[in-house]
Amino acid sequence: MPSITKPLIPLSPLPKNDLGLTIRDYEGQMSTLCAGCGHDSVTAAIVHAFWELSTPPHMIAKLSGIGCSSKTPTYFVRGAHGFNSAHGRMVPIATGAIAANRELTYIGISGDGDSLSIGLGHLMHGIRRNVKLVYVIENNGVYGLTKGQMSASADIGSRPKKGEANVLAPIDPVTTALSLGATFIARSFSGDKEQLVPILKAAIAHNGFALIDVISPCVTFNDHEGSTKSYKFMRDHEVKEVETDFVPIRTEIRAKIPTDGAIEVTMHDGSSVRFRSVPEGYDPHDRMKVEEYIRDRQSRGEIVTGLLYVDESAKELHELNATPASALAKIPYASLCPGSAVLASMQEDFR
Amino acid sequence: MEPTNDQDPSYYHKVVDCQWACPAHTNVPGYIRMIAQGQFDDAYMLNRESNVFPGILGRTCDRPCEPACRRDRVDGQPVAICRLKRVASDLKGDISDRLPVIPSKKNGKRIACIGSGPSSLTVANDLLPLGYEVVMFEQFGKPGGLMRTNIPEFRLPDKVLEDETQVILDMGVDVRYNTPVTSLRALLAEGFDSIFVGVGAPRGKELDIPGRHDEVDSHIFIGIDWLESVAFGHVSSIGSRVLIVGVGNTAMDCCRSSRRLGGTDIKVMARRPREYFKASPWELDDAEEEGVGIIVNHAPKRFVIEDGKLIGMEFDVLDWDPGAKQSTVLRTVIIPCDDVILAIGQENAFPWIERDLGLEFGDWDMPVVDKATMQSTLAGVFFGGDAAWGPKNIIWAVAHGHEAAISINNHCSDVDLNDRPPQGMNLVSQKMGMSEWSYHNDYNPSPRQKMSHVELTKRFESLDLEVELGFSLEQTVHEVQRCLNCDVETAFNAPACIECDACIDICPVQCLTITSNGDEADLRSRLSAPALNLDQDLYVSAPLPQTGRVMVKDENVCVHCGLCAERCPTAAWDMELFDLQIPYAASANFIRIGAMSPSGASRS
Numbered sequence: 001m002p003s004i005t006k007p008l009i010p011l012s013p014l015p016k017n018d019l020g021l022t023i024r025d026y027e028g029q030m031s032t033l034c035a036g037c038g039h040d041s042v043t044a045a046i047v048h049a050f051w052e053l054s055t056p057p058h059m060i061a062k063l064s065g066i067g068c069s070s071k072t073p074t075y076f077v078r079g080a081h082g083f084n085s086a087h088g089r090m091v092p093i094a095t096g097a098i099a100a101n102r103e104l105t106y107i108g109i110s111g112d113g114d115s116l117s118i119g120l121g122h123l124m125h126g127i128r129r130n131v132k133l134v135y136v137i138e139n140n141g142v143y144g145l146t147k148g149q150m151s152a153s154a155d156i157g158s159r160p161k162k163g164e165a166n167v168l169a170p171i172d173p174v175t176t177a178l179s180l181g182a183t184f185i186a187r188s189f190s191g192d193k194e195q196l197v198p199i200l201k202a203a204i205a206h207n208g209f210a211l212i213d214v215i216s217p218c219v220t221f222n223d224h225e226g227s228t229k230s231y232k233f234m235r236d237h238e239v240k241e242v243e244t245d246f247v248p249i250r251t252e253i254r255a256k257i258p259t260d261g262a263i264e265v266t267m268h269d270g271s272s273v274r275f276r277s278v279p280e281g282y283d284p285h286d287r288m289k290v291e292e293y294i295r296d297r298q299s300r301g302e303i304v305t306g307l308l309y310v311d312e313s314a315k316e317l318h319e320l321n322a323t324p325a326s327a328l329a330k331i332p333y334a335s336l337c338p339g340s341a342v343l344a345s346m347q348e349d350f351r
Numbered sequence: 352m353e354p355t356n357d358q359d360p361s362y363y364h365k366v367v368d369c370q371w372a373c374p375a376h377t378n379v380p381g382y383i384r385m386i387a388q389g390q391f392d393d394a395y396m397l398n399r400e401s402n403v404f405p406g407i408l409g410r411t412c413d414r415p416c417e418p419a420c421r422r423d424r425v426d427g428q429p430v431a432i433c434r435l436k437r438v439a440s441d442l443k444g445d446i447s448d449r450l451p452v453i454p455s456k457k458n459g460k461r462i463a464c465i466g467s468g469p470s471s472l473t474v475a476n477d478l479l480p481l482g483y484e485v486v487m488f489e490q491f492g493k494p495g496g497l498m499r500t501n502i503p504e505f506r507l508p509d510k511v512l513e514d515e516t517q518v519i520l521d522m523g524v525d526v527r528y529n530t531p532v533t534s535l536r537a538l539l540a541e542g543f544d545s546i547f548v549g550v551g552a553p554r555g556k557e558l559d560i561p562g563r564h565d566e567v568d569s570h571i572f573i574g575i576d577w578l579e580s581v582a583f584g585h586v587s588s589i590g591s592r593v594l595i596v597g598v599g600n601t602a603m604d605c606c607r608s609s610r611r612l613g614g615t616d617i618k619v620m621a622r623r624p625r626e627y628f629k630a631s632p633w634e635l636d637d638a639e640e641e642g643v644g645i646i647v648n649h650a651p652k653r654f655v656i657e658d659g660k661l662i663g664m665e666f667d668v669l670d671w672d673p674g675a676k677q678s679t680v681l682r683t684v685i686i687p688c689d690d691v692i693l694a695i696g697q698e699n700a701f702p703w704i705e706r707d708l709g710l711e712f713g714d715w716d717m718p719v720v721d722k723a724t725m726q727s728t729l730a731g732v733f734f735g736g737d738a739a740w741g742p743k744n745i746i747w748a749v750a751h752g753h754e755a756a757i758s759i760n761n762h763c764s765d766v767d768l769n770d771r772p773p774q775g776m777n778l779v780s781q782k783m784g785m786s787e788w789s790y791h792n793d794y795n796p797s798p799r800q801k802m803s804h805v806e807l808t809k810r811f812e813s814l815d816l817e818v819e820l821g822f823s824l825e826q827t828v829h830e831v832q833r834c835l836n837c838d839v840e841t842a843f844n845a846p847a848c849i850e851c852d853a854c855i856d857i858c859p860v861q862c863l864t865i866t867s868n869g870d871e872a873d874l875r876s877r878l879s880a881p882a883l884n885l886d887q888d889l890y891v892s893a894p895l896p897q898t899g900r901v902m903v904k905d906e907n908v909c910v911h912c913g914l915c916a917e918r919c920p921t922a923a924w925d926m927e928l929f930d931l932q933i934p935y936a937a938s939a940n941f942i943r944i945g946a947m948s949p950s951g952a953s954r955s
């Protein structure tokens with residue numbers, strides 16, 4: 001943990017976003033994670049994404065479970081709402097919050113342990129309900145907070161710092177999400193903000209559950225020779241064939257961006273995601289093909305990153321439930337809960 | 352870009368903006384930290400090593416370090432470096448046992464110094480510890496040069512001047528007071544091994560306009576001569592209405608001295624608008640605080656003399672077009688006055704140097720002096736201070752003195768003058784623990800402390816009452832913490848970097864970037880924050896092991912907080928104390944013996 005807090009320097013020439021805020025306004029408290037932890041880079045990428053999108057800090061809600069990764073919401077956007085839930089329980093809390101107030105932008109931070117072990121059931125239902133939540137898994141292959149035990153995302157043969165190599169098959173959040181019908185699926189790397197920031201922005205714009213699996217090395221327990229989640233391993237095995245740009249709504253240069261051969265997806269809010277490069281025959285709307293491509297690469301020991309799959313036509317939680325356009329939290333209590341007489345008559349209808 | 356050569360001492364030196372800007376390269380952050388620790392003697396001695404006159408300069412220095420100070424780029428106000436120098440001097444104890452030891456056995460070489468100003472005194476200070484004999488010729492009866500004769504006591508108390516000049520004279524200078532050198536030929540004939548000319552620029556500029564020589568009684572003075580007469584007690588009063596012509600530093604001392612000698616209506620007459628003034632801004636402030644009027648756009652036309660008596664001056668009132676740098680005359684005015692002091696500049700004059708000695712004179716009848724060695728075209732005759740290239744200031748005179756002493760030592764040891772001892776450096780890690788440094792790395796948001804002055808009502812009671820009171824302890828405590836410790840350098844070790852981005856993310860001023868290499872203009876545009884200050888270097892690392900990209904640091908507003916090094920998991924970044932090894936005459940022999948390491952740099 002640093003000895004001092006990051007000082008505010010009066011004349012440091014920082015640019016401002018549309019709200020007149022500098023990037024420093026999107027930071028949080030000083031991180032207490034280990035120096036060099038990938039999670040801190042993901043935090044920095046989130047800070048960049050929200051700052052660049054000019055999202056008002058008070059319109060953001062950040063949620064998490066338990067783990068080093070789940071500690072990180074404290075380290076970004078200090079002006080946002082936040083809820084640090086129990087281990088693996090972020091999705092139900094988020095679902096409740098989203099149901100009550102659809103006007104905020106929700107971001108959930110989880111770890112591979114939090115999401116793929118104890119919280120896997122909840123994660124699946126979040127995907128199933130398509131709750132409008134940016135769901136970031138800071139995936140380091142270990143339980144960092146509890147001193148580095150192998151997690152459910154550890155690859156077969158991956159070696160811990162001490163002890164035997166892993167023999168259990170990993171749960172891959174990307175292929176799992178594909179099979180569960182997730183509507184936005186990406187994989188990225190904490191050491192590559194150029195890729196991660198646009199993916200985060202696209203996820204924020206997405207109308208539904210946006211899953212980003214970010215390989216985020218644990219420098220303390222899983223960054224050694226023999227690990228498959230280290231900085232070095234990622235740099236040697238990452239394949240970035242799917243490359244995307246995020247084009248915000250108000251971009252005037254939009255017309256100038258060449259669109260020949262590129263796949264453009266218009267997001268719910270009018271912004272768009274442009275696939276700058278995809279492999280021959282790749283279609284980010286085709287669930288089967290995407291899965292085939294990922295598995296093919298996986299069998300060659302390669303880790304595919306990028307915004308891999310997107311379906312902007314699916315309905316999210318509120319649309320599925322035909323809730324009112326305004327936040328339930330803003331509806332006067334009397335109309336939200338019209339009383340037992342109304343309940344009784346509704347129940348009568350179902351008899 | 353090529354990887355930065357951080358083994359060249361000048362790279363890190365440049366990061367220490369104040370030290371780089373100081374002509375004598377005073378180790379500013381070093382002495383500020385010593386003051387912070389209450390080590391006033393150490394702070395004084397560290398100053399003395401490079402600038403020789405900490406007490407004098409702590410009051411009078413032109414302070415080229417302050418506009419350069421990084422803190423100015425960080426919060427708009429430089430560290431009060433000069434004031435802190437005075438703190439070290441005011442609070443020091445007895446340092447006599449820490450002064451250089453003068454060998455009783457001399458080396459047999461005799462040096463003549465002409466003049467006893469700061470340049471000559473520095474030469475003596477540097478050569479006496481090596482066993483040289485120094486004979487100093489001074490036309491007046493007291494040492495110090497213009498520091499004695501022109502800088503008024505209300506800015507520089509006699510005691511401070513006395514102490515710091517005497518320390519050098521006590522090293523064994525053979526001073527010959529009241530002994531003007533009137534012939535270089537004659538002096539050369541005396542067989543000195545070297546001669547140092549430190550006679551300054553002794554002639555005040557004349558203003559030859561109508562009426563200048565029509566007075567019966569003399570009420571028109573040349574500024575530097577008048578100040579000299581005041582300093583020696585030959586002048587003790589002036590009329591109540593005084594006009595000072597010119598608006599440089601001499602004018603400021605003239606107007607403020609007049610204020611103390613009976614002047615009540617004092618006007619400084621400037622030909623140009625304020626932005627062209629040569630006087631330091633703080634001197635202008637001090638003069639105005641004392642009720643001196645500063646009148647711009649008035650060009651002197653004639654002295655108005657009636658019956659042989661000065662009654663006023665006539666001026667053209669000008670309209671300046673700063674764009675065209677041209678003026679038009681609007682009208683003329685006569686401003687009545689009792690006395691006029693001309694403070695429009697100083698000139699060099701060398702009537703005592705015969706022109707057939709092989710000592711060449713060039714443009715403006717100035718001697719031809721080598722910029723690096725300070726030698727004239729006559730071997731063994733060196734120039735320094737205002738005598739070398741015209742009026743500058745004390746700290747430049749000191750810097751010249753150090754260089755001249757190295758040259759004189761070379762000359763007397765039959766070593767080529769250009770074979771000068773190189774600068775070296777030491778770099779020492781400041782890491783004490785996980786997140787613990789041996790320097791105070793937190794940023795202190797305190798504003799620059801203001802100097803308090805003697806109350807106006809008391810100020811004019813005597814000529815020698817020092818106006819500035821110095822910093823209080825509390826002010827000192829705040830001001831030392833404003834220093835950003837620019838000499839605690841961010842040192843990078845590329846092979847250790849795993850490109851985790853921790854340093855990039857933590858840096859409070861976004862001065863770090865990992866990116867693909869490019870040329871400088873291209874790189875400057877692609878950094879975390881654009882690098883717009885072209886005066887400040889980019890550090891570029893060797894290619895990083897995992898991706899071959901480079902680490903780039905824009906030195907401009909790094910606050911040396913050390914957070915990059917704290918967040919680095921592999922200690923690729925470290926905070927290392929940079930200590931510039933400045934060569935002096937006394938270190939020359941030592942360094943030459945040790946010159947086997949080619950770069951002169953050592954890294955620990």
Ligand SMILES: Cc1cc2nc3c(=O)[nH]c(=O)nc-3n(C[C@H](O)[C@H](O)[C@H](O)COP(=O)(O)OP(=O)(O)OC[C@H]3O[C@@H](n4cnc5c(N)ncnc54)[C@H](O)[C@@H]3O)c2cc1C
Pocket residue numbers: 411412413465466467468469470471488489490491494495496497498501502530531532533549550551552553575578600601604703735736737738742743744745746748
């Ligand atoms: C009014 C005024 C105020 C100033 N204020 C400041 C200030 O606040 N801060 C600052 O940094 N600088 C200031 N300066 C400038 C500074 O004083 C000079 O730049 C500095 O003193 C130059 O040092 P020097 O060693 O070259 O010679 P000088 O200080 O000029 O000394 C030369 C000495 O040589 C002697 N001399 C000359 N000719 C002969 C001869 N033929 N034989 C024997 N002796 C001779 C002179 O008597 C004198 O003592 C000021 C200058 C003036 C005029």
Ligand SMILES: Cc1ncc(C[n+]2csc(CCOP(=O)(O)OP(=O)(O)O)c2C)c(N)n1
Pocket residue numbers: 066067068069070087110111112113114115118138140142143144145146151
């Ligand atoms: C119900 C419950 N079971 C177990 C734990 C212990 N525990 C804390 S964090 C953690 C694993 C965290 O791993 P991950 O989500 O991958 O986060 P990381 O620290 O690796 O970022 C576990 C098992 C707990 N806090 N609560």
Ligand code: SF4
Pocket residue numbers: 032033034036037038039068069140144145217218219220221
């Ligand atoms: S233990 Fe691992 S995951 Fe946790 S903070 Fe340290 S490096 Fe990060």
Ligand code: SF4
Pocket residue numbers: 367368369370379380419420421422430432833834835836837838
């Ligand atoms: S902050 Fe301190 S070290 Fe840096 S330039 Fe200013 S005085 Fe010098």
Ligand code: SF4
Pocket residue numbers: 841857858859860861862863904908909910911912913914915916
């Ligand atoms: S010391 Fe490091 S973190 Fe601090 S400002 Fe300088 S480069 Fe940035």
Ligand SMILES: [Mg+2]
Pocket residue numbers: 067111112113138139140141142143144151
């Ligand atoms: Mg984990």
